[in-house]
Amino acid sequence: MDSARAHDLRTVLSGDDIARATRRIAHEIVEKAKGASDLVILGIPTRGVYLAQRIAAAISEIEGVEVPVGSLDITLYRDDLRLQPPRALEPTSIPAGGIDDKTVVLVDDVLYSGRTIRAALDALNDVGRPAAVRLAVLVDRGHRELPIRPDYVGKNIPTSSTEQVFVRLSELDGTDAVEIADGAGA
Amino acid sequence: MRHLLSAGELDRDTALLILDTAAEMSALSERSVKKLPTLRGRTVVNLFFEDSTRTRISFELAAKRLSADVINFAAKGSSVSKGESLKDTALTLEAMGADAVVIRHWDSGAPYRLAHANWIGGSVINAGDGTHEHPTQALLDAYTMRKHLRGGQGALEGVRVGIVGDVLHSRVARSNVLLLQTLGAEVTLVAPPTLLPIGIEEWPCEVSYHIDEVLPKVDAIMMLRVQSERMKDAYFPTAREYSRLYGLGGERMKLLPEHAIVMHPGPMNRGMEISAEVADSAQAVMVEQVANGVSVRMAVLYLLLGGAKELSE
Amino acid sequence: MTAIVIQGVRPYGEDAVDLVINDGVITEILAPGTGVGTIIEADGLIALPGFVDLHTHLREPGREDAETIETGSQAAALGGFTCVHAMANTDPVADTAGVVEQVWRIGREIGLIDVRPVGAVTVRLEGTQLSEIGAMANSAAGVTVFSDDGKCVHDALLMRRALEYVKAFGGVVAQHAQEPRLTENAQMNEGELSGKLGMVGWPAVAEEAIIARDVLLAEHVGSRLHACHVSTAGSVEVIRWAKSRGVNVTAEVTPHHLLLTEDLVATYDPVFKVNPPLRSTADVLALRQALADGTIDAVATDHAPHPHEHKDCEWGSAAMGMLGLQTAFSVVMETMVEPGLLDWRGVADRMSVRPARIGAVATQGHALEVGALANIVVVDPDARWTVVPEQLASKSSNTPYAAREFPGVVVHTFFEGRPTVLGGKIA
Numbered sequence: 001m002d003s004a005r006a007h008d009l010r011t012v013l014s015g016d017d018i019a020r021a022t023r024r025i026a027h028e029i030v031e032k033a034k035g036a037s038d039l040v041i042l043g044i045p046t047r048g049v050y051l052a053q054r055i056a057a058a059i060s061e062i063e064g065v066e067v068p069v070g071s072l073d074i075t076l077y078r079d080d081l082r083l084q085p086p087r088a089l090e091p092t093s094i095p096a097g098g099i100d101d102k103t104v105v106l107v108d109d110v111l112y113s114g115r116t117i118r119a120a121l122d123a124l125n126d127v128g129r130p131a132a133v134r135l136a137v138l139v140d141r142g143h144r145e146l147p148i149r150p151d152y153v154g155k156n157i158p159t160s161s162t163e164q165v166f167v168r169l170s171e172l173d174g175t176d177a178v179e180i181a182d183g184a185g186a
Numbered sequence: 187m188r189h190l191l192s193a194g195e196l197d198r199d200t201a202l203l204i205l206d207t208a209a210e211m212s213a214l215s216e217r218s219v220k221k222l223p224t225l226r227g228r229t230v231v232n233l234f235f236e237d238s239t240r241t242r243i244s245f246e247l248a249a250k251r252l253s254a255d256v257i258n259f260a261a262k263g264s265s266v267s268k269g270e271s272l273k274d275t276a277l278t279l280e281a282m283g284a285d286a287v288v289i290r291h292w293d294s295g296a297p298y299r300l301a302h303a304n305w306i307g308g309s310v311i312n313a314g315d316g317t318h319e320h321p322t323q324a325l326l327d328a329y330t331m332r333k334h335l336r337g338g339q340g341a342l343e344g345v346r347v348g349i350v351g352d353v354l355h356s357r358v359a360r361s362n363v364l365l366l367q368t369l370g371a372e373v374t375l376v377a378p379p380t381l382l383p384i385g386i387e388e389w390p391c392e393v394s395y396h397i398d399e400v401l402p403k404v405d406a407i408m409m410l411r412v413q414s415e416r417m418k419d420a421y422f423p424t425a426r427e428y429s430r431l432y433g434l435g436g437e438r439m440k441l442l443p444e445h446a447i448v449m450h451p452g453p454m455n456r457g458m459e460i461s462a463e464v465a466d467s468a469q470a471v472m473v474e475q476v477a478n479g480v481s482v483r484m485a486v487l488y489l490l491l492g493g494a495k496e497l498s499e
Numbered sequence: 500m501t502a503i504v505i506q507g508v509r510p511y512g513e514d515a516v517d518l519v520i521n522d523g524v525i526t527e528i529l530a531p532g533t534g535v536g537t538i539i540e541a542d543g544l545i546a547l548p549g550f551v552d553l554h555t556h557l558r559e560p561g562r563e564d565a566e567t568i569e570t571g572s573q574a575a576a577l578g579g580f581t582c583v584h585a586m587a588n589t590d591p592v593a594d595t596a597g598v599v600e601q602v603w604r605i606g607r608e609i610g611l612i613d614v615r616p617v618g619a620v621t622v623r624l625e626g627t628q629l630s631e632i633g634a635m636a637n638s639a640a641g642v643t644v645f646s647d648d649g650k651c652v653h654d655a656l657l658m659r660r661a662l663e664y665v666k667a668f669g670g671v672v673a674q675h676a677q678e679p680r681l682t683e684n685a686q687m688n689e690g691e692l693s694g695k696l697g698m699v700g701w702p703a704v705a706e707e708a709i710i711a712r713d714v715l716l717a718e719h720v721g722s723r724l725h726a727c728h729v730s731t732a733g734s735v736e737v738i739r740w741a742k743s744r745g746v747n748v749t750a751e752v753t754p755h756h757l758l759l760t761e762d763l764v765a766t767y768d769p770v771f772k773v774n775p776p777l778r779s780t781a782d783v784l785a786l787r788q789a790l791a792d793g794t795i796d797a798v799a800t801d802h803a804p805h806p807h808e809h810k811d812c813e814w815g816s817a818a819m820g821m822l823g824l825q826t827a828f829s830v831v832m833e834t835m836v837e838p839g840l841l842d843w844r845g846v847a848d849r850m851s852v853r854p855a856r857i858g859a860v861a862t863q864g865h866a867l868e869v870g871a872l873a874n875i876v877v878v879d880p881d882a883r884w885t886v887v888p889e890q891l892a893s894k895s896s897n898t899p900y901a902a903r904e905f906p907g908v909v910v911h912t913f914f915e916g917r918p919t920v921l922g923g924k925i926a
Contacts, residue, residue, distance in 0.1 A: 073210070076224040076252075076488070086493035088203055089210040126219040272813050293815030294686075294697040295767035302767075303811070316815070318697030360697060384700060385691030 015176035021154030026058030036063040045090035052107035068095030077119035109167040111137040114148035193321040193361035207485035225254035235261040248483035276305035294318035324361035343370035351410030401441035435461040502536030512843035523916030549581025549874035551854040554799035561590025566804035572611040573892040579876035579909040582613035594619035594630035596638035603640035636668035646673035662722035676709035703731040714741035726750040730775040732785035751799035754830035769817030791840035804895035829905035873916040882908040
């Protein structure tokens with residue numbers, strides 16, 4: 001994102017909003033799973049990985065136990081590979097205990113068409129057989145193209161398909177924020 | 187990247203991208219389900235004008251792990267041996283819709299010709315051409331060195347590599363010199379003068395006629411296959427003398443630093459360029475090279491075929 | 500028969516004149532615009548004696564799919580040649596009076612150029628037994644040049660005998676200098692590039708060693724030697740040394756060795772595969788200098804047509820050789836005339852006078868004077884043209900100059916006083 005169009009951005013979630021949302025999601029996960037045992041949190045690169053780590057840390061705080069957290073790169077499972085140049089792969093790291101018979105919570109920053117999650121489900125299938133798979137996203141911007149719905153949502157943000165949603169996380173971007181750019185100007 | 191014809195055409199970033207991708211592929215290969223859907227519906231043809239079961243199987247496995255359809259087209263026992271030209275074979279493969287052709291050919295430059303003569307539209311991967319190049323071998327060697335000597339990260343700055351043997355006829359040596367130079371390693375070629383090409387002094391590497399002077403200074407030593415038939419063309423007097431002067435045996439191996447690895451592109455001539463004792467020693471990484479070959483070839487296939495063709499050019 | 504007047508032409512690029520031709524002979528040289536007869540416009544164009552090629556592969560008999568005497572004659576005439584020497588490596592090999600007479604007769608019947616058959620030195624070019632040199636010399640073809648071109652007469656004893664034997668017939672042995680053991684399966688010039696490309700090298704020494712041996716043999720037996728397609732700076736040095744000793748040796752260089760270098764091999768396009776191979780820039784410069792100072796006597800095309808399938812393949816399987824007849828003059832102009840290494844009289848000397856003398860062709864290479872046989876080429880030094888392989892007259896299209904623009908256009912060619920080419924087209 002270049003600074004030239006920074007003035008087109010409007011902030012929809014502040015750093016505090018993001019912190020509250022991740023904490024709430026952590027609580028909801030624990031509540032629904034009735035504890036933190038048998039949970040595995042897997043983030044989808046790039047920013048989903050950092051969100052997963054934050055959620056896992058929050059759960060640990062709540063429950064007082066370490067929650068296995070990892071990353072799941074879905075590049076090789078994408079259905080739009082042939083629409084773009086080949087992409088570099090991101091690391092996949094599955095926690096040592098694996099995912100068999102666990103409740104896997106997939107974490108991504110933005111839920112849009114649902115295709116990324118479809119690819120992630122395929123990827124998970126090759127890793128093992130979880131008891132259940134849940135989906136946590138920071139932002140649900142709508143426009144689903146597949147029958148996929150999130151279990152935990154930081155914030156529903158209705159958008160037009162010409163708009164772009166930017167999630168910034170301090171680990172990568174130096175600050176926490178969710179911003180929307182008007183597609184017409186972008 | 188549209189084709190992979192020469193290790194020399196890879197810049198540092200591209201080479202590292204391939205190695206990094208191979209590392210991910212390698213991790214995926216440790217899963218119980220080793221198959222990825224990435225190249226579903228793509229066709230990879232292994233076009234082998236020379237026997238090389240090892241290289242063919244490696245490419246075949248790599249393509250199959252990425253779900254590509256694989257056709258093995260061996261020139262022997264096919265229309266090629268009945269006089270069909272490379273061109274007609276290429277046109278046939280094109281008509282069958284080959285997305286990539288992995289070619290092993292006895293003629294230096296044949297993959298380049300296949301890629302540039304407007305015979306086919308797909309990607310061409312050089313799996314060894316004559317005495318020219320074998321880029322995926324160099325990539326898997328670099329991958330192996332990086333894993334052992336650099337913790338699997340970054341390039342190979344400062345890594346010292348000795349390559350010993352029939353450099354003149356070795357496509358492995360050529361590709362390795364080019365790639366290792368790109369990745370910052372320091373290469374010394376070791377061979378009798380008869381087995382070094384004219385003009386070697388212009389290559390980006392050192393040259394020595396004496397293996398014993400080189401062994402103590404390297405982090406990796408790569409022994410090249412030497413065909414004993416070479417002595418018929420007077421490249422060396424006898425296999426025994428070659429082995430004595432340039433072979434890596436147990437005694438000589440003591441000159442190697444303890445951390446150094448012993449490599450060989452295979453197939454090995456045990457007793458010629460390498461003794462059984464060395465080949466089976468803890469410092470030898472030949473088996474690992476084979477496994478890494480699959481990962482590197484998966485990475486190459488993915489990077490060549492995984493994206494949109496018109497955008498990857 | 501009415502006179503032909505080449506009007507306003509400049510012989511050797513000098514003052515404009517009308518060249519008047521009657522019955523195949525230059526009968527008058529008049530002030531421009533004063534000649535009477537069939538006028539052929541040549542204002543500002545340059546007249547030179549018709550070019551003589553010492554080294555042409557016409558492929559007939561045997562490989563008529565690549566070239567015939569007819570298509571080769573057309574290509575030659577369009578290139579400004581009035582005489583070519585047809586190499587012996589046909590199928591059957593031109594190693595008997597029967598074959599050379601056949602080639603010669605067909606050449607006469609076509610009538611575009613003088614087709615002078617070259618006789619093989621050894622039977623079937625096999626390098627083991629002398630062919631019937633005397634029979635070929637005494638045949639209607641009157642063979643004077645003997646060569647196993649394509650192969651080297653590498654046996655020193657056989658070469659000595661050949662050099663001696665041809666003396667009886669005023670002949671010359673034209674040696675394809677290539678030490679066979681040093682060039683087994685050779686693909687390109689041996690050097691840094693061959694090492695990088697992984698190709699078997701064709702070392703310069705394989706040519707130089709044979710030329711050195713042969714000039715010493717020629718000196719020893721007092722015979723005449725001609726070195727075909729000299730390609731290296733070292734060969735030039737050897738020939739220069741031999742000439743300074745008074746050895747009766749002559750040498751030729753091909754247009755492609757005056758222009759192209761080995762770098763082109765990196766394209767792996769077999770159109771650049773030729774024997775001897777393209778060499779280094781230093782070699783090219785030495786060859787130009789040697790042609791300029793006369794150490795190398797002649798430009799010879801080594802015109803080597805090959806059917807498409809022998810070139811549209813991988814390098815190692817491809818045939819060696821390239822077309823040369825229609826581009827020779829332009830290459831000489833670009834490499835020798837434009838840089839000032841040869842003037843027009845020099846071009847006439849290297850492309851007509853000396854090759855005619857080496858081939859002992861009495862009817863060719865005459866100076867443009869009254870009484871000379873009218874074998875004449877008229878060129879436009881100011882025009883440029885672009886090579887389109889398919890448009891060349893040759894049956895094959897393996898020119899290395901596709902899409903290349905050249906200076907110098909052959910406008911008219913006259914063979915024995917008759918126009919064979921007018922306005923760049925077969926008359």
